Amino acid sequence: MLYILLLLVNLLKFSAMFRHQGNRRTYIHNIRLASILSLVAGMVNVCGILSIKVLTTNVTGHFAFFAEEMSHSSFNAAMAFLVYILFFLLGAFVSNLIVEFMSSKGIRGAHMPPMIFEMVLLIAVALLPNKFLPQELTACILLFAMGMQNALVTKISKARVRTTHLTGLFTDLGIELSQLFFYRKTDERKQLAHSIALRVVIICFFFLGGTLAGLLFQFIKIKTLLIAAFCLLLALFYDAIRFRLYIFRRKLF
Numbered sequence: 001m002l003y004i005l006l007l008l009v010n011l012l013k014f015s016a017m018f019r020h021q022g023n024r025r026t027y028i029h030n031i032r033l034a035s036i037l038s039l040v041a042g043m044v045n046v047c048g049i050l051s052i053k054v055l056t057t058n059v060t061g062h063f064a065f066f067a068e069e070m071s072h073s074s075f076n077a078a079m080a081f082l083v084y085i086l087f088f089l090l091g092a093f094v095s096n097l098i099v100e101f102m103s104s105k106g107i108r109g110a111h112m113p114p115m116i117f118e119m120v121l122l123i124a125v126a127l128l129p130n131k132f133l134p135q136e137l138t139a140c141i142l143l144f145a146m147g148m149q150n151a152l153v154t155k156i157s158k159a160r161v162r163t164t165h166l167t168g169l170f171t172d173l174g175i176e177l178s179q180l181f182f183y184r185k186t187d188e189r190k191q192l193a194h195s196i197a198l199r200v201v202i203i204c205f206f207f208l209g210g211t212l213a214g215l216l217f218q219f220i221k222i223k224t225l226l227i228a229a230f231c232l233l234l235a236l237f238y239d240a241i242r243f244r245l246y247i248f249r250r251k252l253f
Contacts, residue, residue: 027194030161031201036235037153038163038202041146042209043228044122045164048142050214051222052135056142058165059085080136087140091147099155114152115236119229121145126225166203173199 041057048056055061062081069078095114102110121141125133133141150164162168176196183189209228216224 027198030157030198032238033153033157033235034161034163034198034202035205036231036238037149037161038205039209039212040228040231041149041164042206042211043213043224043231044142044146045206046210046213047217047222047224047228048139050217052138054084054135054139054142056139057146058167059088059143060165060167083136084139084143088143088147091144092151093147094144095148095151096155099152111152111156112236114148115232118145118148119232122225122229122232126223126229161198161202163202163206166206169199169202173203
């Protein structure tokens with residue numbers, strides 16, 4: 001068991017997708033991060049809608065539902081939507097609290113606990129029976145997990161990547177597409193093209209995750225979240241696996 005833990009730690013040393021932050025991150029780092037985690041967000045979003053009829057990757061709709069229930073004097077229902085909002089906020093708070101604490105202590109792999117926690121939550125929702133996880137609790141857990149993911153990605157990429165909702169992405173994409181008519185300098189157009197490509201990747205993989213989850217849900221229901229959890233595991237070990245394969249090919253040839 002100790003050997004396995006040491007192996008995991010050693011592999012994660014090469015996880016450049018998460019290890020590099022801010023200006024140390026490259027365009028490729030952000031593309032990899034965006035594609036995998038937006039795929040996960042798309043899957044969680046559709047699983048939440050199909051299984052419990054609740055939006056689980058953003059809170060915009062919950063504010064509208066909260067206001068609607070308040071206008072109808074349905075205070076209990078309104079409070080449920082307020083709780084959903086607060087759990088997304090709590091997930092973001094806990095995620096960044098962990099990262100800031102570990103970073104302040106000089107501990108490497110500050111991204112690991114939030115990612116592992118998110119995986120555990122998705123697996124729990126996928127495997128625990130309904131009697132242990134009623135609809136409201138399931139919604140809170142998934143919103144908490146998505147809050148954690150969004151905060152982690154935002155922190156690592158300095159807000160260049162967001163993976164759990166698309167409203168801001170479509171807004172930014174529209175702005176940047178219009179800027180193509182005005183930017184003439186080579187460096188400006190290259191940077192703009194990278195930014196547009198990044199947003200398109202996030203949007204496409206979010207839709208791909210949602211479509212995949214919709215298809216899988218017909219056969220394995222909420223256990224589709226196990227696939228999302230496996231994608232998170234791949235995200236953690238992606239760079240490590242690539243590094244090991246590279247070493248293996250060098251030795252082989």
